[in-house]
Amino acid sequence: MRCKYCNIEVTCESKICPLCHEKLVIPYNLDLTYESPKAYPDKQKPTRKAKKKLSVTRLYISIALTVLLLSVPINLLTTPHLFWFAIVAVLGIYGFILVANTIRSNNGIGIKIFWQGVGILAVLLTINYLLDKQAPEYSPTWVWDYGLPAILIIASITTGIYTAIALKYWSSVVIDTLIISALGYLPIILYACKVIVHPALAIASTCVSTIIIIFVCILGRKTLISELKKKFHV
Amino acid sequence: MAKSLETWSKLDNSAKIYPMLVNKKSQNIFRLSVSLKKEVDSAVLQEALSLTIGRFPGYQVRLMKGVFWYYFDHNYSKLTVYPLDPTSIKKITDKNCNGYCFRVSYFKNQIVCDFFHAICDATGAAEFVKSLVYTYLNLLGNEIFSDQKVLTVGSPVTPEELEDSFLKNYKRVPLSKLKIKDLQGKKAYHINGILFDNPGNGIIHIYCDVKQLLDVCHAKGCTMTEYLGALFMISIYESQIKDKLQDANDIQLFVPINLRKIFPSKTLRNFSLFSRIGANPYEDMDMDKLIEIMHSNLKMDMDKDNLKDKISTTVWAEKFFLVRFIPLFLKRIFFNFSNMFFGKSKKTATLSNFGVLDLPDSMKEHVDSASFSITSNTTTPLSLSIISCNDKVCITFTRRITDTDIERIFAKRLSEDGVDLQITSNFWEVDNAL
Numbered sequence: 001m002r003c004k005y006c007n008i009e010v011t012c013e014s015k016i017c018p019l020c021h022e023k024l025v026i027p028y029n030l031d032l033t034y035e036s037p038k039a040y041p042d043k044q045k046p047t048r049k050a051k052k053k054l055s056v057t058r059l060y061i062s063i064a065l066t067v068l069l070l071s072v073p074i075n076l077l078t079t080p081h082l083f084w085f086a087i088v089a090v091l092g093i094y095g096f097i098l099v100a101n102t103i104r105s106n107n108g109i110g111i112k113i114f115w116q117g118v119g120i121l122a123v124l125l126t127i128n129y130l131l132d133k134q135a136p137e138y139s140p141t142w143v144w145d146y147g148l149p150a151i152l153i154i155a156s157i158t159t160g161i162y163t164a165i166a167l168k169y170w171s172s173v174v175i176d177t178l179i180i181s182a183l184g185y186l187p188i189i190l191y192a193c194k195v196i197v198h199p200a201l202a203i204a205s206t207c208v209s210t211i212i213i214i215f216v217c218i219l220g221r222k223t224l225i226s227e228l229k230k231k232f233h234v
Numbered sequence: 235m236a237k238s239l240e241t242w243s244k245l246d247n248s249a250k251i252y253p254m255l256v257n258k259k260s261q262n263i264f265r266l267s268v269s270l271k272k273e274v275d276s277a278v279l280q281e282a283l284s285l286t287i288g289r290f291p292g293y294q295v296r297l298m299k300g301v302f303w304y305y306f307d308h309n310y311s312k313l314t315v316y317p318l319d320p321t322s323i324k325k326i327t328d329k330n331c332n333g334y335c336f337r338v339s340y341f342k343n344q345i346v347c348d349f350f351h352a353i354c355d356a357t358g359a360a361e362f363v364k365s366l367v368y369t370y371l372n373l374l375g376n377e378i379f380s381d382q383k384v385l386t387v388g389s390p391v392t393p394e395e396l397e398d399s400f401l402k403n404y405k406r407v408p409l410s411k412l413k414i415k416d417l418q419g420k421k422a423y424h425i426n427g428i429l430f431d432n433p434g435n436g437i438i439h440i441y442c443d444v445k446q447l448l449d450v451c452h453a454k455g456c457t458m459t460e461y462l463g464a465l466f467m468i469s470i471y472e473s474q475i476k477d478k479l480q481d482a483n484d485i486q487l488f489v490p491i492n493l494r495k496i497f498p499s500k501t502l503r504n505f506s507l508f509s510r511i512g513a514n515p516y517e518d519m520d521m522d523k524l525i526e527i528m529h530s531n532l533k534m535d536m537d538k539d540n541l542k543d544k545i546s547t548t549v550w551a552e553k554f555f556l557v558r559f560i561p562l563f564l565k566r567i568f569f570n571f572s573n574m575f576f577g578k579s580k581k582t583a584t585l586s587n588f589g590v591l592d593l594p595d596s597m598k599e600h601v602d603s604a605s606f607s608i609t610s611n612t613t614t615p616l617s618l619s620i621i622s623c624n625d626k627v628c629i630t631f632t633r634r635i636t637d638t639d640i641e642r643i644f645a646k647r648l649s650e651d652g653v654d655l656q657i658t659s660n661f662w663e664v665d666n667a668l
Contacts, residue, residue, distance in 0.1 A: 008645055008655045011441070018438050018659030019642035039439070039658035041320045041341055106329065230242045230307065231300045234558040 002027055012039035060099055064092035082130060090126040094119040109162050110176025117151045141197055149187040149201035153208050156181045160212040171223050175231060177216055178224070184209025243295070243306045245352060247400035247549050248504040252352040253297060253304045254569040259433070260611035261325045262351040264586075264619075266363045267344050269602040274340040275374070280315045282370035283338055287313050289387050290362050292396050292502055293353055296333035302562055304352070309333050318346055321434040322660050323609050323632070326350045338366070343602070345370070351504070356588050356606065357492055358502035361385050364593065371600050381594035392500065399499040403542065404549040419510050419580040422486035425474060425616050427635030436662035438641050439605050440629040442653045444622050450651045456525045458620070459587040460532065462629065463487055464524035466585055466618050467513050469644040473637075475515045484512040488584045489532065493545075496538055507544055509535035510580075584608060584617045591623040598624055607632045616640060636663040 001010045001024040003017035010017060010024055017024055068089055075085040097119040102112045124147040159177040163170065187202035196202050217224065245253075252262045287294050294313075295306035311332040318341035324330070326348060331337045335350040336359075345367060349359045361384075368384045380386050385395075430436070451461045467485050475482045489509045499505050511531040513524055534540065551557060560568070591604045604623035607630045610616055615634040620627065631641045649655055 006642060006645055007649045008440075008657050010658070011656045012658035014659070014661065016664070018657055018661060019638050019645055021638070021664070037342060040322060040437070040660035041318050043320045043662075226241065230298070230305055232302065233244060233300055233305060234302050 001025070012037065056104075057100070060096065064095060068092055084130065086130065087123070087126050090123050094123050108176055109159060109173055110180060113155050113159055113176075113180060117155050120151055121148060141195070144187075144190060144196050145198040146201055148190070149196075149205040152180075152184045152187065152205045153201070156184045156205070156208050156212050160215070163216070170220065171227055174216060174220050174223055175227050178213065181209040181212040181216070184212075241308055242298075243292070243396075244398070245304055245306065246398040246501075246503045246505075247552055248355075248506070249352045250303060250552060251569060252350065254566045255573055257570070260609065263323050263326060263348050263609045264351065264356055264359070265323050265346060265348045265605075265607040266356065266359055266621075267346040267605045267607075268363060268367050268591075268623075269604070270343045270345065270367075270371075271600055271602050273343050274345055274370075276315055276317075276340055278373050279338070279340055279345065279370055282366055282373050283313055283315055285373075285387050286362070286366045286369050289365060289385060289389065289391065290502065291391060292358075293334075293336060293362060295335065295353065296328075297335055297350075297352060299562060302558060302560070302565075304562070306353075313338075315340060317341065318344070320660075321432075322437050322662070323348055323435055323607060324433070336362075354502055355490070355492075355504045355506045356586070357494060357506075358504070360588070360591055361502055364591070364597075367601070368594075368597060371597060376596075376600060378596045378600075379594055381596075383592055383594045384597075394500040395502045397499075397501050398503065399493065399497065399501045399505040400545055400549050402499070403493075403497050403545050405542065405546055407543060407546045407550075419486065420512060421483045422512070422580050422582045423470070423475065423483045423515065424579075424613065425470065425582060425635070425640070427615060427633075427637040429612055429615065429634055430636060430662060434662055435607075435610060436631075436633045436636070436638070436660065437607060438631045438633075438638065438657065438659045440631075440641075440645055440648070441603065441656040441658075442627050442629070442648070444625045444627050446653045447627050450653055454522075454525060456529060458627075459489065459585070460525050460528040462587070462618070462620060463489065463511065463528045463585050464521055465644055465647055466583070466640075467524050468519060468521060469640045469647065470582065470616075471515050471519045472643050473639040482515050484514055485582045486510055486512045486580060488581050490584075490586050491532075491536055491541070492589070493541065496536065496541060507541065507548075579613070581614050583614055584610075584619075586617070586619045588619065588621040591621055593623065602626075603628060605630055610634045638663065 001014070002008070003010060003020065003022060004025055005022050006017055006019045008017070008019065012018075015024060016022065068085065071085040071088040075083060097115050101107060101115045105112070121143070124143045128143040128147075159173070159180045163173050163177045166173065184205045186205075187196060188199070188206045190196045191199045191202045255262065292306075294309055296309040296311075298305055298307045309332070311334070313334055314332065316337060316339045318339040324337075326335060326337055335353040337348045339346040339348070345363075347359065347363050347366070349356075354362075364384045365386065368378055368380060369387055371378045447458060447461075451458050454461060456464075467487065470485055475485075487510075489511060490506045491509050493499065493505045493507060494501070497505075509532055511528055513519070513527050518524060518527060557565075586606070586608055588606045593601060601624055603626045604621050605628040606619045606621035608617045608619050610632050612634055617632045619630045619632070621630075622628075631644075633641075645655055645657065
């Protein structure tokens with residue numbers, strides 16, 4: 001097929017010229033049984049999966065915003081002295097982390113657990129802050145005393161177990177495990193800084209972290225050194 | 235060396251920047267495609283790929299994030315061939331390529347390889363593609379000889395193939411000799427047009443006979459790159475600037491220079507630099523003058539001493555202690571910011587001439603042609619790439635805009651100069667072209 005305007009031969013399957021988009025002419029000597037080959041596969045419409053992924057995120061944000069907007073007037077009308085809608089807002093954000101970061105993303109286990117911990121801590125801190133305002137005599141530091149150490153213990157144990165089970169991914173999770181376990185020392189530091197009053201769980205968190213770090217360092221010393229070299233090369 | 239690469243390796247000097255510039259809409263990818271005379275057998279191609287990858291340990295890698303730099307880790311995942319995706323040229327991600335930085339696809343009689351620039355440049359990639367096609371054709375039962383032009387599966391991997399040739403050719407130079415100003419450049423004219431509302435590139439391949447095109451170039455006393463570069467600039471001028479009243483910046487073409495032709499190197503990684511060629515749209519838009527501009531700029535930029543200083547500048551930038559110890563996420567922010575304000579605004583388009591894809595004689599009879607494409611993006615929405623194979627030149631336009639006026643003028647002028655043209659397209663701008 002030829003384009004008489006551009007003076008070119010179009011060798012792919014087409015009725016129009018790729019350059020000027022005018023109709024092509026059939027040369028007088030063309031074998032009409034010959035079919036021009038396709039140069040590229042046919043275009044596809046957006047798949048349902050792509051549309052679905054987009055709509056799930058949008059749907060979640062719409063529902064969360066609707067619930068939040070409804071909770072504000074209900075809160076102000078029923079219990080104006082306690083702004084519990086803040087908890088709804090933080091739960092909404094936590095839900096987003098759960099959906100976007102933990103369930104639907106391809107992030108590594110370390111990042112998923114880290115953001116889960118941050119999300120849960122944010123929810124607990126909001127509840128703590130509101131209860132603190134409501135009843136100051138009610139232990140104001142319970143998040144620091146029990147919440148944070150508990151989160152860190154669970155996080156350390158989860159990454160530790162995952163590292164032990166998923167031996168195939170050992171090299172890629174070993175640094176994450178080490179970092180999460182190192183965060184387990186945070187409660188004991190907070191106790192030293194007198195932020196934490198009751199140290200029982202802080203001590204437990206320190207012990208769990210120490211055990212996991214020792215295990216990782218003994219069992220995976222070579223991998224650990226190699227991973228540290230890779231990650232920190234300049 | 236090969237043993238150490240089985241675990242991890244640093245990115246080469248020029249590769250370091252590419253992962254930092256990846257965003258949702260763009261990634262520096264190029265495509266090398268070989269059209270065979272018979273339809274591709276996907277099962278045999280898969281077998282050929284599994285065999286070939288073992289010969290190229292530098293490509294059997296996964297890109298990983300470190301604290302200060304990216305690095306390559308050995309990739310143990312399965313390397314798969316895919317049917318060609320209609321979205322040309324699709325981003326290469328961890329998800330759609332099993333963590334590899336390249337993708338091998340097939341469509342009818344074509345073997346299509348897309349490479350993320352972080353692992354190699356086109357010259358390195360061509361060695362892989364040649365080896366893949368060679369293995370594929372041999373597996374089909376053909377008697378193909380390498381003629382020492384193909385890295386065959388059984389041949390040993392040499393340390394030279396895996397080296398960072400930038401580092402090898404780096405010499406400490408005084409600060410005053412560094413070509414920092416050369417890297418900056420002037421503001422450039424930006425090609426305008428309606429951007430595609432979907433991902434993917436519009437691709438137009440123009441095929442012509444090597445001899446015919448070379449005859450035209452010789453008549454004008456220039457090389458193919460100089461002639462086609464001049465033609466490209468004049469097409470941009472006629473399509474976009476000529477009838478406009480507003481003042482336009484200079485047309486600035488980026489032309490990659492293969493440093494292997496100037497420095498002794500057998501690396502299969504990146505070893506190229508850019509030449510920036512500018513022309514004033516109100517003074518220089520004459521074919522002979524543009525050819526002269528192309529010639530003088532390329533001659534100057536391909537001078538060995540000049541290139542040595544440029545290599546030293548880029549390696550110096552990488553080795554500068556402040557750059558080395560800045561965390562990766564801050565580097566990404568910095569590079570994207572500087573690319574947005576200084577890099578893209580100083581480029582009109584890229585013109586890349588691969589040269590000849592040199593195949594052994596016994597392979598030529600099974601290969602019809604080859605094509606080479608580089609991606610374009612929203613700020614530089616048109617790129618031109620050239621490759622010759624089996625006495626056929628393939629000139630490929632890759633664009634992110636719907637308009638094909640520049641290509642039309644380019645083809646018209648080429649045809650007027652006496653070159654017979656054959657054209658194919660993916661018709662990305664049209665919904666019902668067929």
